[in-house]
Amino acid sequence: MNWxxxxxxxxxxxxxxxxxxxxxxxxxxxxxxxxxxxxxxxYTGFTFVSGQTSELDSxxxxxxxxxxxxxxxxxxxxxxxxxxxxxxxxxxxxHRARIDAIVEFAPEGQGNFRTKIAYDESRDQSAQARxxxxxxxxxxxxxxxxLTASRLGVSREEFQSFWxxxxxxSTERQMGQFVxxxxxxxxxxxxxALGGFYPAVDATAGERENSTWxxxxxxxxxxxxxxxxxxLYVATMSAMxxxxxxxxMTFSMRTVLAPLGGQIGNMSFQIPLRSLPVIALxxxxxxxxxxxxxxxxxxxxxxxxxxxxxxxxxxxxIILPVSFLQTPGLEFSTRMALIPVVNVTMMFRxxxxxxxxxxxxxxxxxxxxxxxxxxxxxxxTILGNEDVVTGSYQGSFGKFFKERLxxxxx
Amino acid sequence: xNAPVVVEGLTKTYYxxxxxxxxxxxxxxxxxxxxxxxxxxxxxxxxxxxxxxMLSTILTPTSGFASLLGxxxxxxxxxxxxxxxxxxxxxxxYPRLTARETIEFFTRINQxxxxxxxxxxxxxxxxxxxxxxxxxxxxxxxxxxKQKVSIARTVAHNPQILIFDEPTVGLDVLxxxxxxxxxxxxxxxxxxxxxxxxxxxxxxxLCNRIAIIHGGRILTCDTLDGLRAATGxxxxxxxxxxxxxxxx
Numbered sequence: 001m002n003w004x005x006x007x008x009x010x011x012x013x014x015x016x017x018x019x020x021x022x023x024x025x026x027x028x029x030x031x032x033x034x035x036x037x038x039x040x041x042x043y044t045g046f047t048f049v050s051g052q053t054s055e056l057d058s059x060x061x062x063x064x065x066x067x068x069x070x071x072x073x074x075x076x077x078x079x080x081x082x083x084x085x086x087x088x089x090x091x092x093x094x095h096r097a098r099i100d101a102i103v104e105f106a107p108e109g110q111g112n113f114r115t116k117i118a119y120d121e122s123r124d125q126s127a128q129a130r131x132x133x134x135x136x137x138x139x140x141x142x143x144x145x146x147l148t149a150s151r152l153g154v155s156r157e158e159f160q161s162f163w164x165x166x167x168x169x170s171t172e173r174q175m176g177q178f179v180x181x182x183x184x185x186x187x188x189x190x191x192x193a194l195g196g197f198y199p200a201v202d203a204t205a206g207e208r209e210n211s212t213w214x215x216x217x218x219x220x221x222x223x224x225x226x227x228x229x230x231x232l233y234v235a236t237m238s239a240m241x242x243x244x245x246x247x248x249m250t251f252s253m254r255t256v257l258a259p260l261g262g263q264i265g266n267m268s269f270q271i272p273l274r275s276l277p278v279i280a281l282x283x284x285x286x287x288x289x290x291x292x293x294x295x296x297x298x299x300x301x302x303x304x305x306x307x308x309x310x311x312x313x314x315x316x317x318i319i320l321p322v323s324f325l326q327t328p329g330l331e332f333s334t335r336m337a338l339i340p341v342v343n344v345t346m347m348f349r350x351x352x353x354x355x356x357x358x359x360x361x362x363x364x365x366x367x368x369x370x371x372x373x374x375x376x377x378x379x380x381t382i383l384g385n386e387d388v389v390t391g392s393y394q395g396s397f398g399k400f401f402k403e404r405l406x407x408x409x410x
Numbered sequence: 411x412n413a414p415v416v417v418e419g420l421t422k423t424y425y426x427x428x429x430x431x432x433x434x435x436x437x438x439x440x441x442x443x444x445x446x447x448x449x450x451x452x453x454x455x456x457x458x459x460x461x462x463x464m465l466s467t468i469l470t471p472t473s474g475f476a477s478l479l480g481x482x483x484x485x486x487x488x489x490x491x492x493x494x495x496x497x498x499x500x501x502x503x504y505p506r507l508t509a510r511e512t513i514e515f516f517t518r519i520n521q522x523x524x525x526x527x528x529x530x531x532x533x534x535x536x537x538x539x540x541x542x543x544x545x546x547x548x549x550x551x552x553x554x555x556k557q558k559v560s561i562a563r564t565v566a567h568n569p570q571i572l573i574f575d576e577p578t579v580g581l582d583v584l585x586x587x588x589x590x591x592x593x594x595x596x597x598x599x600x601x602x603x604x605x606x607x608x609x610x611x612x613x614x615x616l617c618n619r620i621a622i623i624h625g626g627r628i629l630t631c632d633t634l635d636g637l638r639a640a641t642g643x644x645x646x647x648x649x650x651x652x653x654x655x656x657x658x
Contacts, residue, residue, distance in 0.1 A: 008518045012504070019506040019547070211502035217468045218501065220492035220520040220567065386469055392424070 001228060005221040009229030010236075017199055017237065027195045027237045031245035035187065036252040058082045058129030061090040063104040068111045072140045082132055094120060100129035176269040177353045180253065185348040187249055188242050188279075189322045189341070192286045193315045195241020196234050197308075200294030203230040204383075205307030208391050217389060227383045231376065234291035235284075242283045246271075275351040278361060282344045282351075285368040289340070290318060292375030299383050300397050310397070317341075325349075337363040340371045412480065414571055414602040415442035415465070420474035422460050422626075434460040436626035437474065442571075442604060447597050449617030450606040451650060457626040458606040459498070462575050465604070466496040478571050492521050495564035498575035502560075505549035509540050509559045512548060513566050520567030534562045538592075554585040561592055572596060575606045590616055610646040620646070622653050629653040 017023045058081055065073060076082050087093045090102045102118040117133055120126040149159040170178070207213045216226055253269035271279070294311050301307035322345045332346040343364040350357065382400065387393035393400065422435040435457045442448040452458045463469040465476055467487035475482070481489035503512055514531045522530055535544050538558045543551060548559060557577075564572065574593060578586035593616055597603055607613055613620055614634060621631040630637065630653050638644060641652045 005519060008515065012507070012515050012519075015511070016504055016506040210505060211500045212504055214468060214498065215501040215503070218466045218491055218494065218496035219516065220488065220494075222488050390463075390468065 002221060002225055005225045006229045006232070009221070009226060010232055013199075013203060013230060013233035014236065017202065017233065020198075020202065023198045023202060023237070026198045027241045028244060030194065031191050031241045032248045035191070035245060036248050039183075039249075040252075056081070056125045056128050058101065058125070058132050059085050059099045060101045060103055060129055060133060061085060061087045061093070061099050063090065063102060064106065066105050066107060066111070066113045069113070069140075069144075072137065075136050075140055076133070079132065079136065082129075082136070091118070094118060094126070097123060097126075100126045101133055103133055171268075173268040173270060174353075176253070177271070180250070180269055180271065181349045181352040183253075184246060184249060184352055185325070185345045186319075186322050187245055188283065188348055189286070189318060189345060191242040191245040192238050192283065192290055193318045196238030196287065196290045196294050197311060197315060199234045199237040200291060201298045201301070201304055201307035201311055203234055204295055204298040205301035205310075206304050208301070209303040213389060213391070223384055223389075224380065227380050230383075231288075231291055231295060231379065234295055235287040238290050239283050239287035242287065243280075246279070271352055272354040274356075275354060278351040278356065279348060281365065282347050285365065285372060286341070286344050288372045289368060289375055290314075292372065292379045296375065296379045296382055297397050299379075299388055300393070300395070300400065302391055321345075332357060332360055334360065334363065336360075338367055340367060343367055413441035414444055414479050415440075415448070415604065416475070416477050417441065417461075417465070418475045420461065420464060420476050421472045422457075422464060422469060423472045433626050435464070435471075438623070438626075438628045440621055440628060440631055442602050443618075444570075444602050445597060445600045446618040447593065447603040447605050447616050449613040449620040450604060450623055451608070451610070451613050451617075451620050451646070452606075452623035453608055453654075456623045458608075458623055459575055460626075461623070462496075462498070462573050462604065462606055465490075466494060466573055467491055492567070493569050493571055495567070495569040495572045496575075497560060497564040497573065497577055499577075499579045503548045503556060503563065506547060508545050508547050509551065509555075509562075510535060510544040512559055513540075513562050516563040517566040520569070522567040530566070530568070534566060538562045553580060554582070554588075557581060557585060557589060561589065565596065569601075571602045571604070573604045573606075576608070577605075578607075578609065578612065586612075610650060614646045622650055624654050629656075 017027075060076070060082060062073070062076075062084055073084075077084055085099060087099055090099060093099045094102055097120070100119065100123070104116045104118070106114045106116065108114050115137055117130050119130040145159065146156065149156070168175075207216065217223070219226075250269055250271055293314050297310045297314055298307040301310050318341055321339075321342050325342065325345050330346070332350050336346050337343045337360045343360075347361055347364050382388055382397075385393070385400075385404070388400070395403070417438060417440050419437045419439060420435055421433065421437050424432045424434060426432055438457075438461060440448070450458045450461065460469065464471045465478065465483060467483050467490050470484060477483065478490045479493045481493065483490050504515075507515065510531060513534050514527060517527050517530050517534075518524070535541055538561060540555075540558055540562060543555055548556060551559065561577075564574075577589050577593070581589065590612060593603060593605065597616075597618075605613070605616055617634070619631060619633050620637060622629045630640070632640065634646065637646070637649045641649050643649045643652055
């Protein structure tokens with residue numbers, strides 16, 4: 001390999017790419033602007049819908065209301081979201097959505113009562129009615145008990161015996177890292193795949209479509225140098241998209257999640273500095289793997305469009321397993337460290353939250369290096385094949401693998 | 411002294427699922443001398459492009475031998491490419507680079523001395539009359555302008571051997587004549603040029619020697635006068651038909 005030639009070829013690829021609108025949009029603008037914006041819109045929409053649901057009026061029918069607890073009726077009536085209505089036949093009315101809940105009181109002796117709330121879980125408005133009524137009754141019950149206990153001269157400690165109080169000891173920064181750990185790894189993978197997608201197709205099928213492949217094949221440098229330069233260029237674009245996105249998301253996360261309100265508003269979304277080398281290492285390894293995989297598939301395409309459809313399945317292969325990893329309780333184990341792509345995602349998640357299992361990180365790196373090696377070997381073999389390079393090979397990757405590579409090794 | 415281009419028994423076979431084994435080039439022999447334009451004349455599908463692709467190391471020969479300035483096309487493909495400028499209808503330019511960037515890139519990647527690259531680029535821009543649009547992206551140039559940039563990038567590293575495969579396809583008469591003039595100039599500079607075409611008048615006007623290729627075989631190879639004497643025909647078109655029909 002001649003690194004000077006690779007450098008000349010690499011910068012040629014990069015210069016061309018940065019002048020191509022679709023590549024600039026997909027590898028630079030989308031990671032920085034579009035995804036944070038989409039997330040913000042998504043959360044805003046989610047909050048809006050939740051808000052709309054909580055603002056719905058709850059039409060309830062009270063049945064056998066105990067006269068001693070008139071204060072509870074006042075509580076219910078004073079809530080502007082609750083409307084107490086009358087119905088001679090409440091159950092059919094509930095089924096027909098004319099009312100949202102039936103609150104039936106059954107006497108239990110000594111003025112006590114048991115409440116049964118009938119509602120329709122399939123309707124948001126009905127489910128909301130149930131929650132509102134339950135909260136009202138629970139608050140009334142607490143107040144009622146305290147008042148009764150106080151009249152009897154019994155303190156809170158005496159009548160409650162024990163109670164539970166929860167305290168979240170995690171700092172705002174830790175909570176922010178936890179949220180980032182759930183969201184960023186999958187975003188990184190999506191961006192790595194998206195960032196490499198267009199450059200991989202452009203560097204292979206695009207060259208064929210523009211008839212520049214043959215020009216390239218006659219220059220005074222080895223084909224290995226040409227393939228290596230293209231490979232590094234695709235990997236660069238992939239890694240750049242991921243790193244730009246992670247930076248943009250980190251800075252915009254508070255704004256993005258602000259519509260959710262509550263504790264999120266106070267969270268600090270900062271990735272620990274010592275995590276950055278681990279994240280960068282994972283990004284580089286994944287970018288190298290993705291570049292080799294995508295270039296291998298795209299090299300069989302005769303034009304850009306065909307290249308896009310050939311690379312799409314690989315894109316899904318990268319994204320699908322990762323999308324199952326958003327469950328908070330999932331642990332980074334040895335078994336997980338052996339699964340390509342999944343291992344890097346878990347490594348990202350832990351690094352973002354400031355956790356480092358070095359043996360698992362080492363295993364992940366080793367597995368990914370092997371994967372990159374295999375993918376790169378495959379890519380150089382295919383891109384060194386004259387039938388593929390000249391476009392005279394008419395089959396797919398699968399056919400080539402079976403007919404040429406398997407037979408050769410047999 | 412050895413000829414700059416030596417071709418001996420060069421063969422290329424393909425396997426096609428429906429048609430079986432196809433011999434695109436079938437054991438051809440020829441040599442090209444320094445400072446001559448060697449014409450490869452043949453109809454479409456005769457084997458011209460496959461031959462030139464083997465000489466430029468895009469394709470690997472199935473059998474036979476070919477060397478350019480002593481570099482074997484199989485054993486030393488990089489050595490071949492460093493000394494070769496290859497131009498064909500299927501060797502396009504990078505649309506998003508400017509004319510100047512294109513020439514500079516091909517000068518560098520073809521191992522021209524780094525400290526002389528700028529000077530070389532300026533010379534080529536001047537020589538081929540590209541100055542006015544040197545900093546315009548190739549995608550915005552007309553066909554004629556692109557053709558000039560293409561020739562400039564072909565000779566960017568000042569190679570001793572040049573291959574032109576149907577260089578005037580798609581050009582209007584004036585642009586085609588300009589390309590022919592450039593090829594003549596390059597010959598006069600002592601370059602060895604292989605010129606493949608199916609246009610008889612071009613071959614008549616430019617070539618010192620002409621090889622007629624048909625069905626992957628070279629049917630004859632001689633100067634235009636030699637071919638006239640051998641066939642008794644005056645026009646190259648008639649000479650071509652004479653050999654091809656004689657083969658049939």
